[in-house]
Amino acid sequence: MKILVPVKRVVDYNVKVRVKPDQTGVDLANVKMSMNPFCEIAVEEAIRMKEKGLAEEIVVVSIGPAGAQETIRTALAMGADRGIHVTTDAIVEPLAVAKILAKIAGEESPELIILGKQAIDDDANATGQMLGALLGWPQGTFASKVEKDGDTLKVTREIDGGLQTVSFGLPAIVTTDLRLNEPRYASLPNIMKAKRKPIDAKAPEDYGVDLTPRLEVLKVAEPPKRQGGVKVETVAELVSKLKNEAGVL
Amino acid sequence: MQNPFDTAERKAFRESVEAFVAREIAPFANEWDEAGDFPWELHRQAGALGLFGFGIDEAYGGLGFDDAFMRMDSGVTLAYTGAGGVNASLGCRNIMTGPIAKLASEEIRRAVLPEIISGREGGALAMTEPSGGSDLSRMKTRAVRDGQGWRISGEKTFITGGMKARWYVVGARTGSEGFGGISLFLVEAGSQGFNRTPIKNKMGWWASDTATLHFDDCYVPAGNQLGEEGLCLLAIMENFNFERLALASGCLGMAKRCLDDAIGWAKERETFGKPLIRHQVIRHKIADMSMRIDALEAYLRAIAWTMNEGEMPAAELAKVKVLGSTTAEFCASEAMQILGGAGYLRGQAIERIYREVKVMAIGGGSEEIMRDLAVKQMGL
Ligand SMILES: Cc1cc2nc3c(=O)[nH]c(=O)nc-3n(C[C@H](O)[C@H](O)[C@H](O)COP(=O)(O)OP(=O)(O)OC[C@H]3O[C@@H](n4cnc5c(N)ncnc54)[C@H](O)[C@@H]3O)c2cc1C
Ligand SMILES: Cc1cc2nc3c(=O)[nH]c(=O)nc-3n(C[C@H](O)[C@H](O)[C@H](O)COP(=O)(O)OP(=O)(O)OC[C@H]3O[C@@H](n4cnc5c(N)ncnc54)[C@H](O)[C@@H]3O)c2cc1C
Numbered sequence: 001m002k003i004l005v006p007v008k009r010v011v012d013y014n015v016k017v018r019v020k021p022d023q024t025g026v027d028l029a030n031v032k033m034s035m036n037p038f039c040e041i042a043v044e045e046a047i048r049m050k051e052k053g054l055a056e057e058i059v060v061v062s063i064g065p066a067g068a069q070e071t072i073r074t075a076l077a078m079g080a081d082r083g084i085h086v087t088t089d090a091i092v093e094p095l096a097v098a099k100i101l102a103k104i105a106g107e108e109s110p111e112l113i114i115l116g117k118q119a120i121d122d123d124a125n126a127t128g129q130m131l132g133a134l135l136g137w138p139q140g141t142f143a144s145k146v147e148k149d150g151d152t153l154k155v156t157r158e159i160d161g162g163l164q165t166v167s168f169g170l171p172a173i174v175t176t177d178l179r180l181n182e183p184r185y186a187s188l189p190n191i192m193k194a195k196r197k198p199i200d201a202k203a204p205e206d207y208g209v210d211l212t213p214r215l216e217v218l219k220v221a222e223p224p225k226r227q228g229g230v231k232v233e234t235v236a237e238l239v240s241k242l243k244n245e246a247g248v249l
Numbered sequence: 250m251q252n253p254f255d256t257a258e259r260k261a262f263r264e265s266v267e268a269f270v271a272r273e274i275a276p277f278a279n280e281w282d283e284a285g286d287f288p289w290e291l292h293r294q295a296g297a298l299g300l301f302g303f304g305i306d307e308a309y310g311g312l313g314f315d316d317a318f319m320r321m322d323s324g325v326t327l328a329y330t331g332a333g334g335v336n337a338s339l340g341c342r343n344i345m346t347g348p349i350a351k352l353a354s355e356e357i358r359r360a361v362l363p364e365i366i367s368g369r370e371g372g373a374l375a376m377t378e379p380s381g382g383s384d385l386s387r388m389k390t391r392a393v394r395d396g397q398g399w400r401i402s403g404e405k406t407f408i409t410g411g412m413k414a415r416w417y418v419v420g421a422r423t424g425s426e427g428f429g430g431i432s433l434f435l436v437e438a439g440s441q442g443f444n445r446t447p448i449k450n451k452m453g454w455w456a457s458d459t460a461t462l463h464f465d466d467c468y469v470p471a472g473n474q475l476g477e478e479g480l481c482l483l484a485i486m487e488n489f490n491f492e493r494l495a496l497a498s499g500c501l502g503m504a505k506r507c508l509d510d511a512i513g514w515a516k517e518r519e520t521f522g523k524p525l526i527r528h529q530v531i532r533h534k535i536a537d538m539s540m541r542i543d544a545l546e547a548y549l550r551a552i553a554w555t556m557n558e559g560e561m562p563a564a565e566l567a568k569v570k571v572l573g574s575t576t577a578e579f580c581a582s583e584a585m586q587i588l589g590g591a592g593y594l595r596g597q598a599i600e601r602i603y604r605e606v607k608v609m610a611i612g613g614g615s616e617e618i619m620r621d622l623a624v625k626q627m628g629l
């Protein structure tokens with residue numbers, strides 16, 4: 001089985017982002033960038049499947065600026081086999097990414113595509129689902145467990161009410177939730193080995209995909225500052241405040 | 250400022266160590282230090298990351314390459330956690346694997362090195378004795394021939410990793426007075442006549458197991474002698490150079506942590522109606538810390554570059570160790586001061602680092618000895 005894992009380069013989860021004064025976005029100058037944590041989980045899951053003998057090859061794809069190559073190298077250092085870097089400085093929205101990935105899926109014929117459920121920059125939570133629609137493949141989103149049984153995949157999904165299990169045939173799409181696994185650290189020997197793993201350089205034009213954004217950002221603003229709370233003396237007072245002042249009961 | 254020596258691999262390694270430290274060490278640093286111990290599993294994890302294999306062949310479980318910048322980066326990153334005891338017990342093997350790789354028989358190398366480098370087993374270097382650590386040429390522990398092997402008698406003290414290690418590289422006198430009479434031996438824990446007792450009341454490095462080792466006619470097979478009789482101390486001098494690089498890098502990490510935490514505090518804390526960071530006295534402290542840190546970092550990078558070129562700048566390594574410990578000491582003291590009373594409380598990094606700067610000034614060659622050595626190395 002071949003597994004395709006798309007990975008996105010995003011602002012590191014530890015960075016406290018700041019909104020640009022002109023409110024067009026957040027300031028990315030000199031900010032630490034890393035692999036989206038949900039993508040890390042996707043890479044880890046693919047590697048574990050390979051280690052169990054369920055997969056032969058793991059191909060990682062990143063669509064983004066020159067720096068995204070570093071993110072691909074991180075995935076290669078974790079254990080993926082080769083990379084595809086679709087270089088662009090344009091803003092890429094989920095639909096454009098899904099279209100490029102669909103084209104790559106056509107060329108590479110993976111049996112499984114594992115994506116993060118969302119990227120922590122825009123939190124769109126859309127690419128996996130859009131890709132499923134474009135390819136007409138079944139999908140198991142928000143996976144907290146993935147089991148392969150012959151030609152079917154059993155995916156445990158984290159849903160609002162608890163857990164749901166779905167089964168479907170391959171080829172298929174899985175998007176990862178936080179509890180699927182704990183990604184490994186790239187070891188130094190593997191970082192050195194990753195240097196020699198191939199990365200194909202591509203451009204959006206190679207796939208004939210128009211990246212023009214379909215969405216328009218009107219304004220980016222800081223969330224309102226948290227207000228100080230009040231201390232209540234009794235439960236009765238709390239209930240009364242929730243009912244009469246907050247209006248939530 | 251940019252680092253002219255950075256490469257994609259160095260950055261990737263640094264980020265991997267940072268992620269490892271942030272998840273596996275930082276959250277437990279205080280708890281482990283107060284408990285005086287940490288789980289052995291961390292040795293294995295650090296081994297898997299590749300922290301112990303610099304300069305050692307892949308055949309023996311090493312990395313098969315060396316890079317002084319990566320040694321430096323991992324030293325800085327680990328020390329930045331402010332968990333000096335954990336780092337000491339993890340890193341102490343790095344000062345004893347070199348002599349094994351260089352001097353031991355092929356059989357011993359294959360049996361011992363992979364175990365230590367992978368973190369499955371511990372290793373320690375035992376040089377210091379109750380009668381002194383600065384002047385190793387006067388060490389008193391003796392080894393005498395006994396049939397096919399040797400019998401070692403004497404005592405070693407302040408041995409980092411000494412309670413849990415499986416293997417020890419031990420210096421002992423086999424000949425006449427002075428450096429030329431000293432040989433090295435590999436001693437395995439559990440050998441007949443070998444005992445160890447913990448040193449429990451240290452000022453810092455609480456999470457680290459430090460021991461006094463007792464050798465009572467301890468038997469070691471002839472094959473466990475490392476290198477030629479009497480030539481060994483010279484052979485491990487290079488090892489001390491790597492130790493100094495590691496210790497100075499650690500000092501840089503400690504100093505950086507002090508500066509960052511002090512700045513964080515100074516931005517939040519208000520006195521006389523404005524944040525501390527707006528008082529000129531505090532701003533000057535920040536400048537003084539920061540410029541020393543920059544100088545130490547630049548010096549270390551120049552040294553790392555020289556080492557990668559195949560030279561061993563022994564004088565500079567001795568000097569940078571002094572610059573490192575004095576910088577860490579200065580920054581810890583200034584950062585404590587900026588925190589005021591809050592700095593005096595246990596449970597935060599600056600207080601721990603403040604207590605742990607002294608071991609950096611004493612261990613691995615004291616400041617006085619390093620200055621002497623540097624001037625001697627300068628040919629004076
Ligand atoms: C926490 C800890 C961990 C350690 N881990 C290890 C380890 O793993 N393995 C190991 O072998 N050792 C270890 N040591 C020992 C360390 O290397 C020694 O403490 C150090 O070498 C100094 O030796 P000493 O303590 O005997 O001091 P001494 O040699 O007695 O020196 C005392 C003081 O006098 C100064 N001094 C000595 N001679 C001169 C001189 N000629 N001119 C000017 N000043 C001089 C020294 O600089 C020092 O300040 C450790 C020490 C500590 C505290
Ligand atoms: C063990 C201990 C026992 C104590 N016992 C007592 C006690 O019995 N009774 C009691 O009342 N208090 C006691 N204290 C509190 C002590 O007096 C205060 O810690 C001290 O006054 C400093 O105040 P602070 O800790 O709030 O630091 P801060 O006032 O927050 O000051 C932090 C740092 O900023 C510096 N700083 C502040 N303002 C300026 C400025 N304008 N310009 C330049 N630098 C500035 C300070 O010098 C200090 O270094 C004790 C403290 C300790 C640690």
